[in-house]
Every structure is written in C-alpha cells, then in structure tokens.
Amino acid sequence: MALPNPGMEIVPEQTALVITDPQNDFLNPSGAAWSVVGESVTENNTVDHLDALFRTAKETNIQVFISPHYYYPSDHGWKFEGTLEAVMHSISMFDRIDPLNLDDFEDSGADWLDRFKPYIEDGQTIVVSPHKIYGPETNDLVLQLRKRKFSKVILAGMSSNLCVESHMREFLEQGFEVAIVKDATAGAKVPEGNGYESALVNYRMMANTVLTTEEVIRQLRETTVSV
Template sequence: MPLPIPGFEFSHNDTALVVIDPQNDFLSSEGVAWGVVGQSITENKTVENIESLFRSAKEASLPVFISPHYYFPHDHKWRFEGSLERLMHDIKMFDRPGPLDLTSFEGSGADWLERYKPYIDDGESVIASPHKVFGPESNDLALQLRKRGIDKVLLAGMSANLCVESHLRELLEQGFEVAVAWDATAAAILPEFNGMAAAKTNYHMLASETLDTAEAVRRIASL
C-alpha cells in the first residue's frame, strides 16, 4: 500500500521559505565539510537550487527565514557531545569569536555563501538565532514564524538528514505544516552510508509533500 501524499499549498498569508545553514562551511568548495558533502551538493545542484528558491520567494514576496548554525568559544567547553558535534568542533566548523563579535566573519566558514547575500541581507529576510546541534529547539525560529502568522513552511538547506530533517521533525511537533525541497538539500556520502538516501526516505514518510525545486518554484511563481 503506497503512502498517501497530503499535499502542500503555498499561500502569501501563511507560508514561508526556511533555509537552514546556507553557509560556506557546507556549501562552498572551500568549506570544511566539502569533502563529505560535495558529491551530494554537486549531484543535486543544491547551491543553484537554493538560489532558485531564494529568487522565486523574493519575487513572489514570500517570507524568507534563515536558521543558521554558529559555534562560539563557550560552545567548545561542552562536557559531552555526539559524534558529529565532536567532529564539527574538532574541524572548527561554523566558528565565530563570539555572539557580539564579527571579527573575521566576512568570508569565513560561518558566513553566508556569497551568492546568497543579496537575498539574506536585504533587510527583509528573518535571521533566527543560531541552532546549536541539529534542530531548532535551541533557537527562536518557531517563535519568529508564529509572530509572523506563519504555519506552513517549505524547508531547504543543509544538511539533509541532520539539520533539515531535525527541523522537519521539530516543526511538525510544533504544529506546522511542512514540505521539503529535497534537491535544495544535500548530505554526507561515505563508504558506510548515504545520508541523502536516508533523508529522502524520511522526508516522504514525514512531510506533507516532498518536492523538487522546479516544482516548488513553479508553485511559488503562481501565487
């Protein structure tokens, strides 16, 4: 018996694009994670697809929210960590000198991918406080969405089976209707596992609808 597809309808009144971790350490070929995510990003055309979603959302005046990932010096003093938390700390992924300090931020691994800056830094996009592990439980994304009257979310960004899937699960638990643009995400591909395959399976089982970017852009443009 095939799984039903509830579907996802875009609306100016209650729908937003949420992009997770659109940052250099994931999406730039110079980023510290490129060695494990670069293949998936290239295959999915993730960088280009995220930009297509940004562009179409802005052209349609659809609200855009960013959920970034930053680590400050005090985060490196955690007494216990999961495997990937330890790895990200070891390779200094998303590091910043402090929450109020932008020293050396421009062009760093924690900075936005350069091609996304016109969409993120336009004074209209809502930049949530940073999440610290994978999901938005530790940041103010849900609050910011609720305060704008948003209850339907299209997710994109990095990485597919970690932060994006964790945001999907938590937003569902918070009562949001959620769709995912699967090819505007990507994941680590290693000899022992393929994070993208795991993510796509769970997207289909959890989200109201799993779209490709072309279909998402078509629906946004029709608003």
C-alpha cells in the first residue's frame, strides 16, 4: 500500500522556515564533521539549496528561525553521552568559550557559514537558544514559534537523521504541521550506515509532506502572489 501524502498548505502568517545548525562544523569543508557529512552535503547540493530557501523566505516575508547547536565548557562535564554526542565532544564540534563570550567565535566551527550570514544577521531572523542533543526540547524554539502564533514549519538544515529528524518529531508531538525539505539537508556516511537515507524513510512516514527545495520555492512564490 502506498503511503498517503497529507500535504501542508503554506499560509504565510502561520508558516515559519526553521533551519537547524547552519554552521561551519557541518557545512564548511574545514569543519569538524566534514569528513563524514561532506559527501552527502555535496551530493545533495545542500548549501545551495539552503541559500535558496533563505533567499526566498526573505523575498516572500516568511519568518526564519535558526536552531543552533553550541557546546560550552560546562557541557564537557557530562557524565555520560550517546554515540554521536561522544563524537561531537571528542572533536570539539560547536565549541564556544561560554554563552556570553564571543572571543574566537568568528569563523570558528560554531559560527554560521559565511554565505548565510547576510540572511541570519539581517536583524529579522530569530536565532533561538542552542539545542544540546538533537531536538528542540532543550531550547526555546517551540516557545518562540507559539508566541508568534506559527503552526506550520518548513524544516531544513543539518543533519538529516539527527537534529532535523529530532526537530521534526518534536514539532509533530507539539501539534505543528511539518514539511521537510529533503534536499536541503544531508547526513553522515559511516561504516554502520547512511544517515541521510535512513532519515528519508522516517520523513516520509511521519512528516505532513516531504518536498524538494524547488517545490518549496514555487509554493512560497505562488502563495505570496495569491496573497
């Protein structure tokens, strides 16, 4: 039996673009995780697709939210870790000096990819507090969305089967409609498996709809014209 596609109507005042972890450690060839995610990022043309989503959201007045990933020295005192947590901590991924100190932050692995800075630092994008594992349960993203009366989320970013999938799952549990942009993400390829391919299965089984960047852009422009 083929799975249904419930779809998601884009209503501008109710719809937000949420991007997870648009940071150097994932998306820059010099980033800490590039050795495992770089092939997938390249294959999906992830950076170009994220750029296109940012640009179109700004042009069509769709609110953009960023859910970043930061680790401070206090986070390295954890007494136990999951598999990828241990990896991220061991390679100093997303490390910052502390929440209030930006020394050595610019162009670090935790900083935004340079290409995205004009969109993120335009004074209009909402950057929420950092998530610490994978999902938004540990930051204020859901609160910020609710306080602005958003009920629909277009979701993209890094990485596919970790932070993107975890955000999707929590959004659905919280009663949001979720459209996943499947080519504006990427995942790790390790001997145990391909994170991106595993995520695609769960996206299809759980999200309201799974779209390409081109499809999202077309819908955003059509919706804006009709409004």
